[in-house]
Amino acid sequence: MSRATMLNTRTISFLELIGNGKRYRVPPYQRDYSWSEEQWEDLWNDILALRQQTNEYHYMGALVVQEASSDHDLLIIDGQQRMATLSILALAVIDRLGDLAKQGIDADDNRERAKELRNRFIGERDPASLIESSRLTLNETDNPFYQDYLVQLRKPINPRILPKSNRLLWQCFQYFKERLGDLSDIQQNGIELTRLLSETIARQLLFILITVADDLSAYTVFETLNARGLELTTTDLLKNYLFSLVKVKADQEALQRRWQKLIDTVTPERFPEFLRYHLLCELPKVRSQRLFKLIRERVRDPIEVFALLTALESRAELFAALSDPNHGFWIELSEARPYIRELNLFHVRQMAPVLFAAWERWMPDNPANFVSILRMVSIISFRHTVVSTLNPNELEPVYHEAAKAIISHQAKTPAAVFELLRPIYVPDHKFENDFATLAISTNGQRKKLVKYILAMLESYRSGRHCDPDTDPASIEHILPENPSQEWEQMFPQSQWEAAVYRLGNLTLLHAPANRRAGNASYREKVDIYRQSTYQLTKDIAELAPEEWTMELLERRQRELARIATAVWRIDAG
Template sequence: MPGMNFNTTNNTFRQLMGNGLLYRVPPFQRDYSWSNDEWDDLWQDITSLGTGDAESSHYMGYLVLQSSDSKRFNIIDGQQRITTLSILVLAAIALLQELAQADETNLDDQKRAEQLRSSYIGYLDPVTLIPQAKLSLNRHNDRFYQNYLVPLERLPQRGLNRSEHLLRKAFNWFRDRLKADIGTKGEEIVRFIDSIVDLIFFTVITVTDELNAFTVFETLNARGVRLSATDLLKNYLFSVVSKEGAHTTELQNLEERWEGIVGLLGSESFPEFLRIFWNSRHKLVRKSHLFKTIRRAIVKKGDAFSLIRELDTHARIYAALRNPQESSWSRKERDYLRQLQMFNVRQPLALLLAAYNRLGEENREGFTKILRTIAVISFRYNVICNHPSNEQEKIYNAIAQKIFSGTFDSAGNIIPALQPVYPEDRIFRTAFSEKELRTTNSRNKKVVRYILFAIERHCSGSTFDFESATYSLEHILPEHPENGWETFDDQLHSRCVYLLGNMTLLATGENRNLGNQSYQEKRTIYSLSEFLITQGISKHFDEWTPATIRSRQSWMAKQACSVWHVSFS
């Protein structure tokens, strides 16, 4: 990541918490949410360290910190793990204090408790008993953590929010586990804590500001490590609002809207929605530049409130576009959205978001026409021609901007603007004539079924459910040929078996009975099929060769030009 101001180290829990540094969960970071499953997984991992064939250390994953002075750190990602480990240490301290209180002459356990506290938790002011903790939690959790957990006061059970209940339960859960599995001898409790703090380690990434943190998140997420860029953006927006002195009720309203959006979409889907929303009204922004762009645009309290209100409205539209089963869709709209989902294309979503916002309520017929046009273009451009999507997305984005600005306000001026991404018949027919889809891939198998059923409907007028298990996909030249297919050597078989021209439809029972029989044996069954395109194989081809496969696929390509067609005139 050239040009970024950050560093990466591997640190044990002792190195992190035993060095006089201070850690803070930003006020608007998500609340504590771990429960029994996560506590038990962690406990099993750390109690098995060094025993039998178990690992000698336990990797806790990435810890992303933000700091400008290398003394005070905001925990951008990893607060659940750090908080839980701190609660585990507090549970151990509580047990040591219980042992010391039970025996007034037991000074050793009191000293042990004080040592653990000063090393990993912080200290209590001897006069006021106010804690000076190494860790501070977010605005919903810190009061409970500082006032009850850190000083080990009696924990209240009523009047707590959900995450405070979880903090209380976590403390009790680890105290019970320590008693049951480690014992009630002070030296054993301390020996256990003293060993695990050196065996638990994190990969610590320290950045100087939110922009670098966001870039780290995007890079790690691309490598399969899920970090919460959603929380990072939330912290930024709420910090903008807080700087101008927002009232408590304003912050509460803002948070309720935010949680509603993330709850609807899920925290992992939110960043993709955010980019699509932004691109539905602004110049195209790539994922890597999105946070920087938003930070530049959202600088005032009013900007943040306006953005979240718009996100709240559009999140519902986006969720519906991603869910063909949404009850508000008509049958046709549901079919087109299912097709886009099956084709795995997302490039049109910003345009569709803008189009629905402009037309969806007042001119539903116009929106449906746009949706059908997008589905046809996606099939031609993305599935069959396999053209690069970068230029396509730029055109979609330019149209979305014009819809948002009001320049385009009807299907009559939106659809013609889509013509540059509509492969003309000659190009589409050529690509279709050569198309190969390996049906070992489940998505490809679904797409092939969709193609064959659509051509069948075009030729016979009969409509079948292409997802029904009543019908199955038949490879005329079998995927695993036996007797009767000697003319196809391995190389020729590999080139022909997944061509569209080699595939057709049969009733599932018929297909199962056919197995890997020769073409002449299959031909008799094909002639009796309920599918016109399958009957045609028997009628038009006396033998099955590479040439006949190509011939049939050319015929299919001609039909496809009529099936997937848009008239721009």
């Protein structure tokens, strides 16, 4: 990494960081304070451990800052949560010293200690104006509360009505005040209380300080640094960049309102994924690692910022709905719900650009076409990803071309879209062969996938709908997960592990029947299968009336594979 990208990297103590005459400012629209008791407790336990090991140090991770208007001003690009929390801890120590002075305990010395610690860690008054200058400035939501209440050691009148992040700041202050009160050796001892801050916290807590030149440099550091405590996200960086382009206050306020609504819809964690799929409707290849650079290249002024926001807003609700079959989007389009459930069950997302395009092209005038596309990508996903386990990187370029064709009206029907998607549609012969050897564990979340597959096969085989979500069946292992020794007569023990989760070894049974079958012998199980209401299970008794072997399992799975090829099929016409 060149010096132009990373101006300076060094290890620095909290005392050097906060006592070096620098002022640290959180960019106005960076995220609010969000640490809670879990993080406060971790930090406190680390500090307590350091008190017992005065020659040891604890690394707080990377602090990424950017030069601002002067040599003394730095923007906190990453690390605001830690800086805010340590500053509040310092204020808690200062307030505790004030309490001791008020109680008449070494009053003059404790007041002097509190004054010196405030000057060193919080800020100092200008000798001419007598205005206190804080070394830390938080974002627009948190800074007024931080400066007017915490820095001044004032209690808010009604903490319960504070905004969430302000409330967390206040709770953080209270937490550390209480923990300080729990330490018997410093409860009444101003010297030890001061030493906790000025020695343990100030000198034994270390940061990796990284000073960068600009937003792009910060993003490069973010992408390459792998250090404990790195908190900045792609969403934060993108937000900071977009807001930096908007200078007019009224526009900033409008952007903030709309941005917050957008983020609430898609969630901060999934915003980069959403943005990437949005761009893939237009661009053939968008890598996660280049999102920030791509936006910098495409968005350079306020008009382009708001144009991007408008485009994202038009797709945000659909993106959220694709992860939730109960989303309001599907109230009047209930036929879409089964396919939304399937796509989430398969854990696939790459089809999002095609669904964005199909929704915009055919809703609300022709919803049947949208549902057709939805079914199409579900079947493709099942064949490609679940059964044949092919490389998912093959999907995105094809979905991009299809999305572009739908948007430009070159693909006017679902059949035309399928022709574009055909390269990622696993052909019948390969799908059938892959299904014939498929094995899926029935533990954890995979259990739902197995029940879905068996329910779909049962629906086809019996001619009656078997809903995987509501049907009372449970999954029966013909060869049990924990076979008794008598199974060795039919099934060599060396084959048990390979066979137990094969699809050919799994079937559906009502729970009471499944409990009776349990680890019973095959001859006991087969009588239960004959009485089952599930056709797939009845078929086992006909195929294997007396014994269950690896050869019979293979034969049954080949038959299930033949059925599966008909169930998960797209007819091009």
